[in-house]
């Protein structure tokens with residue numbers, strides 16, 4: 214170890230070959246010389262404890278190998294006296310810095326932490342080659358200067374940290390000699406470690422263990438829902454408190470409130486419900502914004518409660534066919550994946566059919582979900598007949614004894630006639646297998662779309678006979694009010710809400726949670 218160390222130090226000032234002992238027939242290595250010329254057993258001889266020697270002045274030239282054991286080597290303070298302990302003259306692994314004894318004659322009681330200083334003043338470029346590293350180390354003359362005798366100083370006012378500086382005793386007693394001796398050590402260490410601190414002298418900074426990647430704890434779904442609806446609820450709260458600030462509940466304030474509720478997409482029916490409920494008990498009285506929010510939450514919950522239903526699947530129909538419809542990008546495929554995961558976790562066998570044959574990405578995406586959830590995927594070529602695929606998928610699911618077949622579809626709303634024809638055909642061919650198929654038709658709605666979602670339900674309800682809804686992306690900047698309007702108008706069950714892109718981000722719809730989140734009450 215120490216020999217390799219010496220070589221590194223030497224190579225800084227000289228070419229490495231110069232200090233490398235002649236291999237064959239030349240001079241014996243210093244180690245050999247110190248042990249005598251007789252061949253040495255491979256096992257290193259334990260050497261007697263050598264008392265710490267006062268440091269000799271640094272000598273630039275290569276030292277004469279001394280026959281007596283503790284020949285202190287110049288420029289290598291700690292290891293030089295221990296050189297005879299080196300079993301092999303070959304380069305040793307990088308020295309273990311913390312194990313290296315300090316060369317100071319008096320070692321003050323110091324904790325381990327003193328050898329692992331924190332601050333970083335100089336970043337040493339890592340170079341594989343020791344010479345390069347040494348050169349790189351000395352390059353930035355404006356920050357690190359050689360101050361003679363191997364000591365380095367900073368030209369700028371770098372902070373001096375006591376724990377980084379050499380031991381005070383060493384400085385005091387060893388003076389320049391100790392400092393000079395510590396510099397090559399720091400350099401040699403830096404060659405391996407790459408970072409040094411420059412204060413009164415140069416010292417290696419222990420590598421900090423990289424901070425373990427802290428995975429951000431996943432927020433509970435309700436928090437994500439709240440955050441998703443926070444824009445809606447904040448706007449509502451601000452507007453409401455603006456209306457009722459120092460104003461009584463009268464005709465005018467009720468009208469203002471109704472406008473606010475309509476702007477939040479809650480729909481006329483729900484807006485009137487809320488204003489009626491307020492007027493019934495508090496007309497002509499002072500009312501706070503918080504009270505209005507509480508009434509709003511109550512009324513919204515009453516609208517949503519009847520549609521908050523669990524998805525029930527009749528498994529006497531095997532496979533139970535779930536057709537998933539909705540406008541492109543509303544989250545059909547993702548919802549299919551999440552739903553398949555739930556069903557699989559519940560012990561059901563699931564088959565998926567990539568019925569959106571218009572988009573290669575949609576087919577690929579479904580295959581990924583199939584793999585992830587352990588559900589076989591039936592797919593066809595791009596542009597193939599979706600109804601044909603649905604027919605074949607049913608056969609395959611039947612043959613495989615699948616409990617559930619979930620069919621993805623395209624959602625080209627821009628061509629309503631084609632869309633209608635395609636969905637009708639899918640339903641028609643499925644009914645050749647089972648007159649009651651599809652048993653469930655789920656429509657996905659993107660919560661960020663606002664009023665448009667109302668129209669989408671209108672269309673798909675007529676075209677595909679939607680039996681229930683899933684509102685997705687409620688974790689984003691959702692405009693959740695529209696779900697209340699849809700519930701009030703269509704009274705379609707809302708089975709789930711999507712609160713993220715992950716496999717677990719499909720939550721059963723809860724009227725109370727949703728109402729509270731949108732009204733901004735605890």
Ligand SMILES: Nc1nc2c(ncn2[C@@H]2O[C@H](COP(=O)(O)OP(=O)(O)OP(=O)(O)O)[C@@H](O)[C@H]2O)c(=O)[nH]1
Nearest residue numbers: 541542543544545546547575685686711712713714
């Ligand atoms: N944040 C969030 N993103 C979602 C959610 N559901 C779906 N997405 C994302 O919305 C995008 C569209 O989802 P898809 O599942 O591809 O929608 P699609 O209806 O199948 O779209 P097409 O394949 O184009 O018909 C994807 O990037 C999904 O990851 C959700 O609940 N929250």
